[in-house]
Amino acid sequence: MPRELSPLFDPASVAVVGASDDPAKYGHAIAVQALRADGRRPLHLVNRRGGNVLGRTAATSLGAIGEPVELVVVSVPLPGFEDAVDEALACGARAIVAITAGFAELGPEGLARQRAVAEKVRQAGALLVGPNCLGVADNTTELYLASDRFAHGGVALLSQSGNLALELGLRLEPQGLGFSRFVSLGNQADVTLVDLVEDCARHDGTRAIAVYAEDFGDGRAFAEAAARAGKPVVLLTAGRGDASARSAKSHTGALTTSSDVVLAACRDAGIELTRTPRELACVLGALDAGRRARGRRVAVFTDGGGHGAIAADAVEAAGLSVPELSASLQGELSGRLWEQSAVGNPVDLAGMGEQDPASYADTVQALLDSDEVDAVLLTGYFGGYAAAEGGLGGGAGGSDGADGGQGADGAGLANGGDTAHGAHSSDGAGGADGGHGAGGAGVANGGDTAHGAHGRGGGHGPHGAEGPGSGLSALGAAELAAARAIAAAVPASGKPLVVQSMYPGSVSCRALAAVGVPVHEAVEDAARAPP
Template identity: 50%
Template structure:
């Protein structure tokens, strides 16, 4: 039976890829080594729900089903057509499908000639296209299977910009006992995009979590809006992304760009949307296993239960390293646990069974029960030998599996998660646990990575990114940038513009030393000798100006009062607009060694004061701001205001393409003072940008 929502109402734009009434595979094959065979095999598995047609000139019958030589020879117009023919034949097949009124096309073939024009014809014809170059799609709920490979049904949706990576995720998920609700390989995205497919999952009934693999975020803002939609629908998103290279930093014209890698921007977008980026396909599946558990992880407090003191200690250390807490058990709970174990057992957390498992396998159940029913932990990590008893001693297989079945009931009874690291991860006992919704891992590191990731994902509510009003900020030299920031509320030292010795004399009469001399039009003044600091008295300033003017030539120079306040911390504060992901704000350890320290935090802009404070706290250098080694604390309120201001400025840039940097921002007990700044436009196709001419 088809989805009632699709009957009699006209199929919505992407519903044809969910539950079509009829499917045709063009390029079907009887050869199991060919794509056309797998597409036909999968499509035919859904004949109980829809009509399936196979189109080929190579065989009269495939898998017991009669074929037709072309789409026009079919007894009906199929709603969805999978195209798996040589690249040169794709165009004619698609044109025939459009003439017949086909509503959905799945393009498997890659390297299609003039694919852009083909996609335009499809759109103009009122149809939709996934691909070309797609590995296929699968929907467990509607028995739609037009893809290479097998997908056991479950709750994880996979949307992948690489068919092979998506297939790997699905394969790893199967081994971990995690089933697939929907699988789509997006291919070239000439029509249907990653964002479209994510949005389409928001009301997908069987999807509980989403795995996204992306190789680029040109449409990043819309992708992460879709991720927010999924988060609100109770479907957390795990992101696997490619492109964590430093290539973009090589050509960076500001420290802000050089210090914010592509993955840091993706991480910021994930945090803002309530998603989590993971480093590998295996890590994604591990976290997904915790999300798919019968009772998912809900917090960071972990009780470690092991049958080895060494393994328990290692697990506790690993947990701390993953940002989890292993709290000491209360005297009452420790005494309860002690009553279940030998006198030599450790009961503070981690808990060591001290051989009790060998005496009675149900001791695993009893201690886990005591820990899970308490309100002192959010989850229990069972680490060690459990799962291997039956492998090493056949008489223990049955009792161990019974203990596993009873263990698996405890999370549901108490509403807290159980995660297992087993030395027998492929045993029948482990299968009992997985089948009952308890994730099992082969190493304690993977178990705790997964537990930590699931807890982090739950703790990320996401946030709405407000659209800032255009502020008219335009690129310019230091003086123009400084004026823009002063108007926005960022404080600078007193300064004057000068072009000659007469201007210099007038400026010295109004300013207090020591002084700083700058060539205002240069982007990185220190690198080319365009700045001199620590100039005391008129003679020193005049000598420095004469030498700098002779070397750098005509232009507007700046004479500025030098900030000599004690107990000052130098930071870098900047923002940039990423073409795909939008405006970002960054704060970090600053000064001329900013790129050496690489101590930065980046978030989507604009940020609120609360979010700015959280950014500051995450810096490794944050203790310097709160009174390090007896120094007075810095004015954090002033710093927070500066972060918020810069985030609003970069978010409101009218052309949507700019980089803004204050380096250093000197923060001390008396406030925050910017002593150099840079505002750039992102180069257009010609590489042109506005700046003050020397």
């Protein structure tokens, strides 16, 4: 039967034992975060010296509070840890979050102490997270008991690494994504990854579950819990090599499960397996976009043969297929394109994009409409005609757009594949029909950079209406019109379109990003979203 974790995520009252004014101590960082929700529930700061901590009177002990406390965070030096746990249980605590380290990660003696503490907590009918963890947070209940702030969103993050959790947050934020919950797993002496997956599966505020784990405990139970979750579970794990296995053991005392076992469990349970934080962010971004392919057949559509060939390899390496299109579909595409265009899959405009940018929209529409295609990857120069850097579009666009910089990891098409970095391109310019452009869309590029650009109205498009910038060439304006046509077609198709562009920050790519089409500079990222 699943464990009841409400005392952990929505307690009636909280105490932070070891709260401090010293910024170098975890008790300070957690108390600062806890005070963000001051008034949401009774919050008590405990410091054995008493006095004032962060402008509040601190109790000298839990007993001095004079009332029960449902959740207690313990962030004290190791010699005082067990006494603090005993006092928390005596005061009626139903959940304890143990920040203190120095247990299983130090060897057999520490493991024995850890097991004794966990058994004591279980015998009292309470819960223990950690030890050796960085806390918990639940944005849906305004519980902030971790050492850092996590942006609000729909991802529950269960992690054995605090730093990796922070990196993932930075990578998700430019996509407008954040966390419903965060739990630093620590040594999992009592509350386990399986317990947390089961609880997050029942949590209405969670749309996807992200896991970084070095120790699965019962790997089969984890896979079964993920399979039952009813929402995506995305896993980043360590221990594929001898060095990472040694690192994990020194980090949390974990004996890493072999990669073969993890891969097999993931395959059977439908878990998305990733290899880097960036790849994890790409997959979460793709899942959040909401359009998932009904099968594994990908049409690769390009405006250059090299891009098409590389993209096809990346898609197939990700476990999807790039099947040759039927004679009837090839005939339909040939009727739309010119003689030198390739239509077998990859579909290659072979220069027609410069002659007629509308051919991008026409071809995407035909591929999305086909029963032979489950998803489309558009790769190559698209976006460059309206980019500020110059090139075939003349480089006139974007003079008045705002901050048209890079995004962060976005989404892609399929499983597997390493990731790469993204570059940047320019921002807004006036639209071909004078309508408003794609200001405000975050654009994914897979790098470590900024927040999506917000277009400022900057003049008038070719037909005199106000646009998000000024000065697009005729070719750039026509490309933007094609982007808007594609943006209208994708939601109606219900199929995923992913774009890899040399110019992911251009106004044309931002128009696609504005309707949830993932845009990347790296083809490895574009090939990575789940089918």
